[in-house]
Amino acid sequence: MRLGPTMTPMVKYLVIACAGAYLLQSLGDNRAMIQIFGLTPAAVLSKLFVWQIVTYLFLHGGFGHLFWNMFPLWMFGSELERYWGGKEFLRFFLVTGIGAGLLSIAVQPFSPVPTIGASGAVYGVLMAYGLMFPERMIYLYFLFPVKVKYFVAFLGIVTFYSALSSPGGSIAHMAHLGGMVFGFLYMKGCCPRPWCVRATSAGSCNGCGRNSRYTTARDESKKRRKTISGSTDPALSTAYRSS
Numbered sequence: 001m002r003l004g005p006t007m008t009p010m011v012k013y014l015v016i017a018c019a020g021a022y023l024l025q026s027l028g029d030n031r032a033m034i035q036i037f038g039l040t041p042a043a044v045l046s047k048l049f050v051w052q053i054v055t056y057l058f059l060h061g062g063f064g065h066l067f068w069n070m071f072p073l074w075m076f077g078s079e080l081e082r083y084w085g086g087k088e089f090l091r092f093f094l095v096t097g098i099g100a101g102l103l104s105i106a107v108q109p110f111s112p113v114p115t116i117g118a119s120g121a122v123y124g125v126l127m128a129y130g131l132m133f134p135e136r137m138i139y140l141y142f143l144f145p146v147k148v149k150y151f152v153a154f155l156g157i158v159t160f161y162s163a164l165s166s167p168g169g170s171i172a173h174m175a176h177l178g179g180m181v182f183g184f185l186y187m188k189g190c191c192p193r194p195w196c197v198r199a200t201s202a203g204s205c206n207g208c209g210r211n212s213r214y215t216t217a218r219d220e221s222k223k224r225r226k227t228i229s230g231s232t233d234p235a236l237s238t239a240y241r242s243s
Contacts, residue, residue, distance in 0.1 A: 005078040010086035014077075014093065015070050018118060021058040022066050034059060038114030041105040052114075053105075057097045059116040069118045076129040077122075083132070092186060096124025099182030100175040107174050120175040123159070124183030126152055131187050156180055 007015070025033050036049075039056035043049040060066040081089040100120025130152030137145050159180060162173040 097121030100178035103178030120179035123179035127183035
């Protein structure tokens with residue numbers, strides 16, 4: 001009996017990359033790694049440290065931070081990858097993660113405090129899962145059954161409120177919100193992707209005419225339910241935000 005889905009290849013590579021980066025943080029100069037590879041808005045804009053928009057995703061502030069990002073990536077991302085394929089899932093992960101970082105920069109462009117963690121991309125994955133499988137049941141805290149659509153809606157409301165009420169806190173709520181927003185927009189946009197959400201019941205997109213795995217996933221989910229029921233210098237900063 002499995003406790004969760006089989007980990008798909010691209011999800012596995014992302015988990016290994018994040019775990020490897022965390023190991024380097026633990027064995028090396030963690031402070032220096034965060035300064036160079038964490039997302040510091042002031043450094044990106046003033047020193048053109050543009051790589052930080054990507055590299056911050058793979059750094060984490062502790063084992064718990066790493067675990068609670070990789071766990072939902074495995075649980076929800078693996079199924080998305082099975083529908084989309086590894087390359088498309090990686091694209092989605094990077095788009096939502098980069099989008100989360102860009103929103104953080106836009107809101108606090110002169111902040112010297114780095115943001116680290118894959119949560120922005122993970123929140124994007126949760127949004128995509130909620131759009132594709134809205135009626136599925138998950139167990140919150142392994143105890144309380146709740147439909148995915150309600151869980152994602154609640155998560156979005158809490159994230160939005162947290163981003164507005166404490167934008168400069170130790171947790172990068174704005175990055176979380178950015179991941180969900182970019183995930184939603186990416187899923188809703190009609191472009192050459194096999195899971196385009198503007199699909200007809202026949203499985204083709206009204207805008208681009210391409211086949212839709214998104215529709216297939218939702219239809220399959222419905223069939224299953226029917227079966228079951230019948231410092232100012234960024235380089236000197238020592239604090240960081242967990243994303």
